[in-house]
Amino acid sequence: xxxxxxxxxxxxxxxxxxxxxESGFKGTVxxxxxxxxxxxxALKGVSFSIQPGEFVGxxxxxxxxxxxxxxxxxxxxPPTSGQASVLGYLPFARELPFRKQISIVMGQxxxxxxxxxxxxxxxxxxxxxxxxxxxxxxRVDELTQLLDVDKLLNTQIRRLSLGERMKMEVIGAIxxxxxxxxxxxxxxxxxxxxAQKLRExxxxxxxxxGATIILTSHNMDDISELCKRILxxxxxxxxxxxxxxxxxxxxxxxxxxxxxSEPSIEDISGMIGIAAQNTIKDEEDxxxxxMTVTRARVAEYxxxxxxxxxxxxxxxxxxxxxxxxQRIYQQ
Amino acid sequence: xxFSETYFAWTxxxxxxxxxxxxxxxxxxxxxxxxxxxxxxxxPAAIQFILWQAIFHNTGITTFAGMSYSELLGxxxxxxxxxxxxxxxxxxxxxxxxxxxxxNNYLIRPVGIVEFTYFQGFGEKAPTLxxxxxxxxxxxxxxxxxxxxxxxxxxxxxxxxxxxxxxxxCLSVVAFYWENAFxxxxxxxxxxxxxxxxxxxxSIIPLRYSWVWHSTPFYLYVFGPTQLALGKWNQxxxxxxxxxxxAWLVFFWGLSRILWAHCIRRYQGIGG
Numbered sequence: 001x002x003x004x005x006x007x008x009x010x011x012x013x014x015x016x017x018x019x020x021x022e023s024g025f026k027g028t029v030x031x032x033x034x035x036x037x038x039x040x041x042a043l044k045g046v047s048f049s050i051q052p053g054e055f056v057g058x059x060x061x062x063x064x065x066x067x068x069x070x071x072x073x074x075x076x077x078p079p080t081s082g083q084a085s086v087l088g089y090l091p092f093a094r095e096l097p098f099r100k101q102i103s104i105v106m107g108q109x110x111x112x113x114x115x116x117x118x119x120x121x122x123x124x125x126x127x128x129x130x131x132x133x134x135x136x137x138x139r140v141d142e143l144t145q146l147l148d149v150d151k152l153l154n155t156q157i158r159r160l161s162l163g164e165r166m167k168m169e170v171i172g173a174i175x176x177x178x179x180x181x182x183x184x185x186x187x188x189x190x191x192x193x194x195a196q197k198l199r200e201x202x203x204x205x206x207x208x209x210g211a212t213i214i215l216t217s218h219n220m221d222d223i224s225e226l227c228k229r230i231l232x233x234x235x236x237x238x239x240x241x242x243x244x245x246x247x248x249x250x251x252x253x254x255x256x257x258x259x260x261s262e263p264s265i266e267d268i269s270g271m272i273g274i275a276a277q278n279t280i281k282d283e284e285d286x287x288x289x290x291m292t293v294t295r296a297r298v299a300e301y302x303x304x305x306x307x308x309x310x311x312x313x314x315x316x317x318x319x320x321x322x323x324x325x326q327r328i329y330q331q
Numbered sequence: 332x333x334f335s336e337t338y339f340a341w342t343x344x345x346x347x348x349x350x351x352x353x354x355x356x357x358x359x360x361x362x363x364x365x366x367x368x369x370x371x372x373x374x375p376a377a378i379q380f381i382l383w384q385a386i387f388h389n390t391g392i393t394t395f396a397g398m399s400y401s402e403l404l405g406x407x408x409x410x411x412x413x414x415x416x417x418x419x420x421x422x423x424x425x426x427x428x429x430x431x432x433x434x435n436n437y438l439i440r441p442v443g444i445v446e447f448t449y450f451q452g453f454g455e456k457a458p459t460l461x462x463x464x465x466x467x468x469x470x471x472x473x474x475x476x477x478x479x480x481x482x483x484x485x486x487x488x489x490x491x492x493x494x495x496x497x498x499x500x501c502l503s504v505v506a507f508y509w510e511n512a513f514x515x516x517x518x519x520x521x522x523x524x525x526x527x528x529x530x531x532x533x534s535i536i537p538l539r540y541s542w543v544w545h546s547t548p549f550y551l552y553v554f555g556p557t558q559l560a561l562g563k564w565n566q567x568x569x570x571x572x573x574x575x576x577x578a579w580l581v582f583f584w585g586l587s588r589i590l591w592a593h594c595i596r597r598y599q600g601i602g603g
């Protein structure tokens with residue numbers, strides 16, 4: 001049976017016009033008298049569709065257009081052209097049933113009321129989303145226990161640590177069980193444990209409630225642990241749409257060698273004939289090098305290494321998602 | 332479907348929740364709240380007091396524009412009650428949200444942002460309203476203000492405060508174009524201070540210029556309620572002015588909806 005997509009995006013473009021400010025006093029005067037405008041194309045015709053219940057990672061470098069896309073899908077801004085639909089609604093029409101079924105978390109912006117304890121912010125959300133009292137109470141108990149913040153419900157939001165606040169933000173975003181959730185860098189600034197806890201929680205929520213989730217993150221652990229599909233955006237264009245394994249299972253792999261000496265990255269890369277940007281040193285062991293190489297030429301590279309250096313250990317592993325993405329950004 | 336599931340019940344519930352939220356916000360910082368409560372009303376009153384002192388004592392006149400010194404002082408003290416009621420500048424919250432992108436938080440909620448901000452702002456101002464009402468009730472014991480006149484005055488001032496907000500909401504759409512509209516709202520507030528009767532009784536303005544304050548709703552915020560409280564306007568006048576106030580209210584409420592629906596297309600949701 002063919003399912004109706006939860007999200008459909010057809011050739012969506014979005015541009016922003018802003019004033020160009022030149023530096024110095026002259027620039028300030030010019031801005032006042034004769035401002036010059038520049039148009040920035042944030043999205044250049046993006047198309048894709050997402051089925052209900054999918055957990056999709058939206059990745060790209062800073063300024064690639066990820067947040068703009070989320071803003072269009074959540075109805076905050078309209079596209080300049082093209083069409084987006086979420087749960088069958090045009091997002092920017094912001095119809096009441098649409099707004100009751102979606103949610104967005106922006107990691108860099110507080111959405112709960114800063115001066116109020118979390119429980120009071122949740123109480124307000126209960127009224128906004130018309131959640132029956134008994135259901136609400138049970139849900140708050142469950143969610144706060146799952147995220148280990150049940151003892152902080154009566155603490156003002158501004159007094160919470162970043163990780164605790166972000167957990168509260170996520171609870172506030174899903175308390176009405178939205179069918180579509182947009183998460184914009186929810187783990188930004190969180191420590192390893194807090195980020196892991198949040199990831200486990202999101203995974204569980206996606207499985208249990210079947211919510212469609214789009215996640216943007218610069219933390220590839222978020223993407224690789226949670227998303228079976230990624231959308232890779234570069235300079236406003238969608239350049240990859242598929243399973244993350246398709247990116248990492250390409251004809252590239254990571255060659256790991258432990259040497260008896262410490263040559264520079266430039267020397268070792270130049271010697272075997274790869275670009276220096278494809279070689280990094282292991283953070284914990286300066287004699288271990290990680291090189292992203294073409295799988296078919298591994299034997300050739302190894303021969304060169306063995307001929308020039310004392311090689312103490314060799315290993316071959318799949319290229320990490322982070323490294324692949326990093327290389328795509330740099331191209 | 333039981334009552335609690337109806338649209339009417341829902342709108343009542345979220346509005347009440349927004350008011351409660353605003354009240355909690357207002358008293359989150361007790362010191363700030365108390366200073367705001369006492370200082371903001373007494374500054375305009377002090378200005379008036381010094382002005383009337385200077386005019387009557389330096390020139391030796393006994394009446395000014397038909398009002399005696401004691402009448403002017405009576406106006407000054409009574410107008411404090413209503414100056415505080417109109418004083419909720421929640422429209423500034425709207426321009427701040429547009430400028431910083433925090434409007435995002437509200438646009439995704441299933442409520443109207445302009446209405447929500449009003450109810451939350453009203454909640455923040457509610458303790459002040461209660462305080463003013465209590466002061467007014469005390470005044471009925473120690474002054475010539477009667478209870479019916481106090482209620483008529485309070486009701487007009489209350490409608491005036493809503494007009495004031497929706498007028499500000501209309502102006503705040505400028506922020507969608509200029510990114511900031513702080514100066515626009517400040518100019519509005521200065522005009523309101525002058526034409527609402529907050530700084531001077533409007534009756535001292537020469538008759539040939541009275542059309543200026545008559546053609547705005549601002550006099551309904553402070554001057555009208557003060558006239559009612561002092562017994563200078565009767566019940567019939569209250570009914571007439573209330574009708575005018577409600578007409579202004581419907582006009583600015585409708586206009587704010589139209590302007591916001593149109594201008595929000597310019598919103599860029601900056602940040603994040």
